[in-house]
Amino acid sequence: MSFTSGRPEERRQITDARALRALAHPLRLALLNHLMAFGTQTASQCAEVIGSTASNCSYHLRSLARYGLVESVDPEDGRERPWRTTATGLQFGRSEEPGFAYGAESVERALIEKQIDDEAELTRRAIAQRSELPPEWRDASMLSGYALRVTPDELRELGEKLDALIRPFIGLTREDPPEGSDVVALHLNAYRHPDAGLS
Numbered sequence: 395m396s397f398t399s400g401r402p403e404e405r406r407q408i409t410d411a412r413a414l415r416a417l418a419h420p421l422r423l424a425l426l427n428h429l430m431a432f433g434t435q436t437a438s439q440c441a442e443v444i445g446s447t448a449s450n451c452s453y454h455l456r457s458l459a460r461y462g463l464v465e466s467v468d469p470e471d472g473r474e475r476p477w478r479t480t481a482t483g484l485q486f487g488r489s490e491e492p493g494f495a496y497g498a499e500s501v502e503r504a505l506i507e508k509q510i511d512d513e514a515e516l517t518r519r520a521i522a523q524r525s526e527l528p529p530e531w532r533d534a535s536m537l538s539g540y541a542l543r544v545t546p547d548e549l550r551e552l553g554e555k556l557d558a559l560i561r562p563f564i565g566l567t568r569e570d571p572p573e574g575s576d577v578v579a580l581h582l583n584a585y586r587h588p589d590a591g592l593s
Contacts, residue, residue, distance in 0.1 A: 400569035403561075405483035411498035413461040414486065418505045421446060422454045426463060426479065427512065431577050433566060434467060434478040482566040513581045520579070531576075541587070549584060556582060 408414060417423055424444050429435060432443075437452035444451065455477050458464040463484075466475045486502050517537070524532060544552065562568065565577055 401482055401566050403483070403564070403567045404481045405485065406481040407485045408463075409498070410461070411501060413463065414498050414501040414505055416457055416461050417463070417486075418501055418508065419454065419457075420508065421450070422458055423505070423508060423512065425451060425454055426458060426484075429464060429477060429479045430482075430484075431565065431579070434476045436469075436474040436476045438474060440477075479566070482564060510583075513579075516579055517581075542584075553582075553584060 408417070417426065421444065425440055428440055428443055436448075437455055438448040440446075440455070441448045441451045455464055455466075459466065459477075462480055464477050465480050466477055469475050486505055520535070521537075524535070527535075542549075542552075560580065565571075
């Protein structure tokens with residue numbers, strides 16, 4: 395599986411309702427997540443991992459390209475054209491911010507819920523394969539949960555510090571990753587506990 399790293403960092407926030415709707419399609423979101431994790435890939439390579447056909451993946455990659463989320467690149471061998479994301483990180487629009495498209499709130503929510511479901515499924519698959527991992531990867535894996543007591547400002551500061559620690563390891567932007575490195579999924583979620591007002 396090919397991987398192109400060392401790109402300049404470009405994080406983008408998506409607030410356009412049409413782009414959010416395009417991403418809300420399960421296969422398109424899976425394609426975008428795959429390209430974010432593994433770098434430049436052909437439609438055939440994506441299809442093999444995602445469980446679809448190359449022609450279907452190609453159709454949905456072209457749809458994502460219409461909204462500027464992916465782009466095709468020149469093939470090295472003159473055969474199938476590979477695709478890559480146009481940004482190295484994405485944030486979905488926040489409906490409370492100025493400029494957020496009218497009517498996009500429900501699309502944003504559905505997209506976030508789909509992303510949460512996909513992350514949970516990815517974690518389940520990782521746990522199911524845990525016994526097959528080499529011991530060094532098994533020992534390095536983390537599944538941790540914390541109940542913090544913080545102010546909104548402290549939570550924001552904590553998020554910024556964690557982001558600063560993690561950012562140098564992003565696969566799409568990391569130059570010359572050391573031998574033995576591989577793609578790792580890391581998901582961090584922090585929010586006021588939904589039951590906080592009840593206790």
